[in-house]
Amino acid sequence: MLSSIKARIVLFYLVILLVTLSAMGALLYFSLHRIVHASIDSSLLSRAKALATLIREDDRETEFQFSDDVMWEYSSPKSTNYFQIRRVDGATIEKSASLGDAELPLHPVAGPAAFQTILLKGRMVRTVDFPVPKEGEIKSPGHNIVIQCAENIDDRITLLNAFGIVLVVSVLFIMILSASGGFFIAKKAMKPIRDISGTIDRISETNLSERIDEAHIPDELKNIASSFNRAFGSLERAFGRQRQFVSDASHELKTPLAVIIAHGEIALRKDRDPRDYKIAIAAMMEAARMMSLIIEKLLKLARFSSDRFTLQMEDVRLDGIIDRSLKLLRPLAGEKGIAIAMPAGEKYTVRGDSEALLETFVNILDNAIKYNVPGGRIAISMRKDGGFIVTEIADTGIGIPETDLEKVFDRFYRVDKSRSRQSGGIGLGLSISGEIVRLHEGRIKIKSKDNEGTVVSVYLKES
Amino acid sequence: MHLLLVEDEKSLADIIKRGLEEEGYAVDVAYDGEEGLFMAQNEPSDLIILDIMLPLIDGLAILKRIRKKGIRTPVLLLTARGTVADKVTGLDDGADDYLSKPFSFEELLARIRALLRRDADVKTAVIGVEDLTIDMASHQVHRGGREIQLSAREYALLEYMALNKNKALSRTALSEHLYDHDFDLDSNVIDVFINRIRNKVDRGFQKSLIHTLRGTGYMLKE
Numbered sequence: 001m002l003s004s005i006k007a008r009i010v011l012f013y014l015v016i017l018l019v020t021l022s023a024m025g026a027l028l029y030f031s032l033h034r035i036v037h038a039s040i041d042s043s044l045l046s047r048a049k050a051l052a053t054l055i056r057e058d059d060r061e062t063e064f065q066f067s068d069d070v071m072w073e074y075s076s077p078k079s080t081n082y083f084q085i086r087r088v089d090g091a092t093i094e095k096s097a098s099l100g101d102a103e104l105p106l107h108p109v110a111g112p113a114a115f116q117t118i119l120l121k122g123r124m125v126r127t128v129d130f131p132v133p134k135e136g137e138i139k140s141p142g143h144n145i146v147i148q149c150a151e152n153i154d155d156r157i158t159l160l161n162a163f164g165i166v167l168v169v170s171v172l173f174i175m176i177l178s179a180s181g182g183f184f185i186a187k188k189a190m191k192p193i194r195d196i197s198g199t200i201d202r203i204s205e206t207n208l209s210e211r212i213d214e215a216h217i218p219d220e221l222k223n224i225a226s227s228f229n230r231a232f233g234s235l236e237r238a239f240g241r242q243r244q245f246v247s248d249a250s251h252e253l254k255t256p257l258a259v260i261i262a263h264g265e266i267a268l269r270k271d272r273d274p275r276d277y278k279i280a281i282a283a284m285m286e287a288a289r290m291m292s293l294i295i296e297k298l299l300k301l302a303r304f305s306s307d308r309f310t311l312q313m314e315d316v317r318l319d320g321i322i323d324r325s326l327k328l329l330r331p332l333a334g335e336k337g338i339a340i341a342m343p344a345g346e347k348y349t350v351r352g353d354s355e356a357l358l359e360t361f362v363n364i365l366d367n368a369i370k371y372n373v374p375g376g377r378i379a380i381s382m383r384k385d386g387g388f389i390v391t392e393i394a395d396t397g398i399g400i401p402e403t404d405l406e407k408v409f410d411r412f413y414r415v416d417k418s419r420s421r422q423s424g425g426i427g428l429g430l431s432i433s434g435e436i437v438r439l440h441e442g443r444i445k446i447k448s449k450d451n452e453g454t455v456v457s458v459y460l461k462e463s
Numbered sequence: 464m465h466l467l468l469v470e471d472e473k474s475l476a477d478i479i480k481r482g483l484e485e486e487g488y489a490v491d492v493a494y495d496g497e498e499g500l501f502m503a504q505n506e507p508s509d510l511i512i513l514d515i516m517l518p519l520i521d522g523l524a525i526l527k528r529i530r531k532k533g534i535r536t537p538v539l540l541l542t543a544r545g546t547v548a549d550k551v552t553g554l555d556d557g558a559d560d561y562l563s564k565p566f567s568f569e570e571l572l573a574r575i576r577a578l579l580r581r582d583a584d585v586k587t588a589v590i591g592v593e594d595l596t597i598d599m600a601s602h603q604v605h606r607g608g609r610e611i612q613l614s615a616r617e618y619a620l621l622e623y624m625a626l627n628k629n630k631a632l633s634r635t636a637l638s639e640h641l642y643d644h645d646f647d648l649d650s651n652v653i654d655v656f657i658n659r660i661r662n663k664v665d666r667g668f669q670k671s672l673i674h675t676l677r678g679t680g681y682m683l684k685e
Binding site: 247250251252253254255257258259260261262263265266269270280283286287 | 472474475478479481482485516542543544546563564565566567568569
């Protein structure tokens with residue numbers, strides 16, 4: 001229950017309300033209590049003082065000169081007013097008829113008078129103990145006398161209690177109203193969040209195109225909504241790329257598989273010349289080699305695409321990497337009669353994984369040869385540029401159309417599919433190189449002119 | 464029967480063409496979308512086998528354009544992407560059948576036969592004309608219970624005539640259905656084939672099935 005924001009808001013709000021209302025109720029109740037008691041006490045004290053003026057005392061005797069009027073007030077057994085006159089030692093000198101058998105208890109007095117609320121004959125009674133002062137405004141000789149006056153305050157207690165009950169019931173009533181109002185408001189406040197979460201639930205792998213409607217949500221939630229929308233956008237693009245990749249990969253693998261099956265099946269349909277079988281087997285072998293190459297490149301791509309793959313970083317001589325790449329590719333370049341120019345004697349060191357970097361440059365140089373014209377040229381140059389070593393590989397090949405330049409890192413992208421296939425390209429080389437350079441926190445720039453050639457610049461961090 | 468195969472993977476296209484030719488079909492091959500579209504629009508064929516992923520113009524675009532032009536030749540789509548959505552799109556765009564790569568050649572043959580006889584009044588792989596029966600699956604031909612040996616070309620010609628029985632077929636129509644577009648249509652090779660088939664099918668039987676229509680061509684008549 002408390003795990004919901006709504007409940008927390010309502011609970012917090014109710015606690016504050018309860019504290020405030022209780023404090024106010026208590027203040028009201030005790031103020032009224034004091035006012036009522038103060039009025040009773042002042043009336044009791046005036047009575048006690050009035051009685052004190054009526055006392056006559058000489059050496060032998062204490063005498064009261066109570067008028068009928070005074071006595072009338074206290075004489076009826078049912079009267080709610082009482083008095084009792086004691087000596088300081090506690091002995092009762094006189095008491096009102098209304099007290100009957102009961103006595104008003106004597107309390108110790110500090111100050112001019114002491115007030116108490118006691119239970120007398122099952123009734124709530126307020127009493128005052130008033131020792132007659134020796135001097136002062138009351139000119140009374142009875143200085144060794146304590147006058148006690150009392151009054152039944154049942155009705156006033158009942159009134160106070162009733163007021164207290166009204167207060168408690170009011171507080172409870174306000175709390176209940178506020179709780180339901182609070183829940184309603186909190187629910188309304190949470191509705192946009194519920195809407196957003198509903199939309200998020202609906203968005204799944206198969207339906208990544210839906211977005212949270214940012215126009216119809218409160219300002220406070222716009223940031224969250226647009227963050228989610230951005231996240232969904234990149235997810236959608238990532239899924240799209242992934243789907244495209246899987247579809248392309250399956251196409252690339254199924255085509256040679258179809259070649260193998262078709263050759264095998266047709267060769268076996270009837271008895272043939274050994275020459276025909278040889279042709280069929282050769283075609284099957286070629287398709288199998290193609291598949292093997294594709295699988296090998298796919299595995300490399302998978303390895304370098306996952307960020308978990310950690311490079312074996314070390315100081316690497318980049319000119320040495322280029323030399324090793326060229327050693328691997330010279331036979332292919334020789335076949336096409338392509339001249340490769342490489343400046344000698346320059347030393348450049350980068351931070352990187354030598355095997356991964358070799359893969360990168362073999363792929364780039366392989367493209368420069370494959371997509372070159374017969375008898376073409378490749379020029380390699382290296383320079384420093386603001387903390388990077390830039391390796392430029394310029395070829396005189398068929399080039400890449402400007403509209404396709406941004407696609408060259410896409411998996412299975414080839415400028416001219418039919419031509420690439422004859423030259424053995426499968427469109428994964430630059431994707432792999434791109435991933436490796438990305439892992440090295442470098443970048444690859446490509447400039448190209450159709451039918452004039454391509455310049456690939458690889459930026460790698462200087463060691 | 465004259466087929467057009469549009470497939471950019473040369474090795475696959477060439478072996479399928481060879482396999483189909485061994486079955487007696489005449490096969491033209493286009494290696495990209497542009498060529499494929501041109502041939503589909505301009506070369507008469509009885510069936511088009513169309514790859515979806517093609518350079519220049521993709522297979523589904525070719526399909527839409529030929530259907531828009533009112534060309535009703537049956538189309539069998541070939542593709543490496545075997546998703547349901549692709550199949551539905553292909554069939555909705557006017558394809559008649561669909562085969563996912565890699566496929567069995569036997570299955571390709573069976574589907575080609577099924578599509579070719581769909582327009583003819585034939586529901587099974589066996590066509591009957593009087594007491595002549597032609598089994599399109601095994602390519603066996605019987606007349607009066609006796610098996611008749613025919614070469615692949617002879618068989619193809621007879622099968623085409625049987626699928627169009629009781630219809631007048633011109634020499635041009637017959638050669639278009641029997642040969643790919645490299646064949647020289649002026650030659651009288653059709654007459655030579657008709658004579659050979661006549662010798663095997665009609666000789667020794669009371670009723671002649673193959674009739675020559677003066678100025679028109681030939682007819683296989685019940």
